[in-house]
Amino acid sequence: MSATLAARAASPFAALLVAAMLAGAVLGPARVTPSGLMAVLADLLGLAPLPAEYARDAAILGVVRAPRVLMAALVGAGLGAAGAAMQGLFRNPLADPGLIGVSAGAALATVAAIVLGGSVFGAAAGALGLWALPVAAFAGGLGATFLMARLGTVAGVASVATLLLAGVAVNALAGALTGLLIFMADDRQVRDITFWTLGSLAGSRWAHLPVVVALVGLPTLALCLLARPLNALLLGEAEASHLGVRVEAVKRGALALAAVAVAAGVAFTGLIGFVGLVVPHLIRLGFGSDHRIVLPGSALLGGALLVLADLLARGLAAPAELPVGVVTALVGAPFFLWLLRRRGAA
Amino acid sequence: MIGARGIVVRAGGRLLLDDVSLELRPGEVLAVVGPNGAGKSTLLRVLAGDLRPAGGEVAMEGRALHAWQPRDVARRRAVVPQHAALAFPMAAAEVVALGRLPWHATPAMRQDGAAVTRALDAVGLAQFAGRPYATLSGGERQRVGVARALAQLDGAAPPAALLLDEPTASLDAGQRAGLLRLLRRLAGDGLAVLAVLHDLNEAAFVVDRVAMLAGGRLVAIGPARQVLRPALLEEVYGVPFRALAEGGLLPVFDVEARRGAATSR
Numbered sequence: 001m002s003a004t005l006a007a008r009a010a011s012p013f014a015a016l017l018v019a020a021m022l023a024g025a026v027l028g029p030a031r032v033t034p035s036g037l038m039a040v041l042a043d044l045l046g047l048a049p050l051p052a053e054y055a056r057d058a059a060i061l062g063v064v065r066a067p068r069v070l071m072a073a074l075v076g077a078g079l080g081a082a083g084a085a086m087q088g089l090f091r092n093p094l095a096d097p098g099l100i101g102v103s104a105g106a107a108l109a110t111v112a113a114i115v116l117g118g119s120v121f122g123a124a125a126g127a128l129g130l131w132a133l134p135v136a137a138f139a140g141g142l143g144a145t146f147l148m149a150r151l152g153t154v155a156g157v158a159s160v161a162t163l164l165l166a167g168v169a170v171n172a173l174a175g176a177l178t179g180l181l182i183f184m185a186d187d188r189q190v191r192d193i194t195f196w197t198l199g200s201l202a203g204s205r206w207a208h209l210p211v212v213v214a215l216v217g218l219p220t221l222a223l224c225l226l227a228r229p230l231n232a233l234l235l236g237e238a239e240a241s242h243l244g245v246r247v248e249a250v251k252r253g254a255l256a257l258a259a260v261a262v263a264a265g266v267a268f269t270g271l272i273g274f275v276g277l278v279v280p281h282l283i284r285l286g287f288g289s290d291h292r293i294v295l296p297g298s299a300l301l302g303g304a305l306l307v308l309a310d311l312l313a314r315g316l317a318a319p320a321e322l323p324v325g326v327v328t329a330l331v332g333a334p335f336f337l338w339l340l341r342r343r344g345a346a
Numbered sequence: 347m348i349g350a351r352g353i354v355v356r357a358g359g360r361l362l363l364d365d366v367s368l369e370l371r372p373g374e375v376l377a378v379v380g381p382n383g384a385g386k387s388t389l390l391r392v393l394a395g396d397l398r399p400a401g402g403e404v405a406m407e408g409r410a411l412h413a414w415q416p417r418d419v420a421r422r423r424a425v426v427p428q429h430a431a432l433a434f435p436m437a438a439a440e441v442v443a444l445g446r447l448p449w450h451a452t453p454a455m456r457q458d459g460a461a462v463t464r465a466l467d468a469v470g471l472a473q474f475a476g477r478p479y480a481t482l483s484g485g486e487r488q489r490v491g492v493a494r495a496l497a498q499l500d501g502a503a504p505p506a507a508l509l510l511d512e513p514t515a516s517l518d519a520g521q522r523a524g525l526l527r528l529l530r531r532l533a534g535d536g537l538a539v540l541a542v543l544h545d546l547n548e549a550a551f552v553v554d555r556v557a558m559l560a561g562g563r564l565v566a567i568g569p570a571r572q573v574l575r576p577a578l579l580e581e582v583y584g585v586p587f588r589a590l591a592e593g594g595l596l597p598v599f600d601v602e603a604r605r606g607a608a609t610s611r
Contacts, residue, residue, distance in 0.1 A: 091433035232447050234433045238396050243498065244420030244448040289434035 080302020083276025105144020141263030274332025
């Protein structure tokens, strides 16, 4: 019964995600016609060989659009599911993945790599090449969340209130260190840093996608499996343990999965705000608070919205590109304020 | 069903529970009474497994509580907290359905829908199934909590236990009578029921045995008419009591006697 209910609730979002991905593939400064898309898909599926006049469409789709759209869908799904899980875990509607230090830690490590890259990390950066920044961001994000979890755990119990405060402290510390590094940076580095913190999908490459599938896609699916214990946690931790939930294990698992999914996404796209905060609320408004619907729904809608935000980012100032984080914040911030006002009025 | 032996709980250098032992048996309603700060809620938390005591042990069916799988405990024992606040909005029936979690991926799962309906019926909230939990009154929420526990124990192989923390606190006189009757009926069906109660008259009327705590110690346990004696109550609560009903039951706090004592001095 519940499985079919979840499927019924999820199917419109799955359809929206597919539609957004098709639109993201077709639309943009270099237009691909729908018939061109069809021809390329037919060729991919082995239904019909690619007619010669669609060679250009195939190149645009294959080299530029497809990895970008897939990256947006995966990263958005990770942000949406991680946001939903953190709101459930912290029992707080205003929680988002940034709360657990992962974004601030990733930013600190990236800024360090940009500013000190040539000197301190020179050898490592040389060996990693184009992977230097993503690896630094991923490690920094995980490190910050690990630090927060350690600081927030007293005598084996990770109290939600202590975790929240530890997250605030870790965020502040990472922010201060980031500021110190920016102070040391030259003008070109400051510009690189600024664009990284605003997020972009322009750097998406096929080579990144296996990593993103493994480190964003799989944790997102795993978070969906925590739906039932997270539902029990809506009642409180003692009540959840009375229902047989291993509360500490669920807390640790949800934190780790959310941190990996967000850190890996941020590593390739830079910071993208408000998706993790806003998307779970949109699902709850329409379908209630059952995590069996909220988690997969947030993943699908998060993916769809990030694909559409990237489409706007590419189109609004063409041929230049807006940072995608600017678009998500432009749409997300007013929604967030409306949510606050609505909560205040209720 | 659930037994506590020599329970000691300390917090901040103070003894909250001092060598408390009791056994909750299938088919009985056991009331825990005592003044505020006597350790009633602490004892409930120890029995529920929320709090590991500094000394002594809680056992379920003869086996240490912490040695059980959490899920197996949840299939035999439900706990009704005094208050439960939801982090996000849910309908009353959804909250009750959370009680079915321990039965997920078992054949009993097929009974989930029916168990929720039965539980809501039992507490008289059948028509509230679709109401948002946040819009319910305190008494209605308390009954939703009881319904959630009943849904949790629906289909449990006996013996099973139900622990309740002041389940009548937000209820009016009629609802109290209804809930206490329900607890009696559940005990009649073989359930072991332990309820922390504030009202001594409720304890006297409804309960097979009464455990009285004072200052963290178990000062008396036994049939209501032996424990709820005016002399013992006066010693524990520090005010005079008088037994109104036949046979020494129905103790009431005697306001007149207190005033008389003061004026005669």
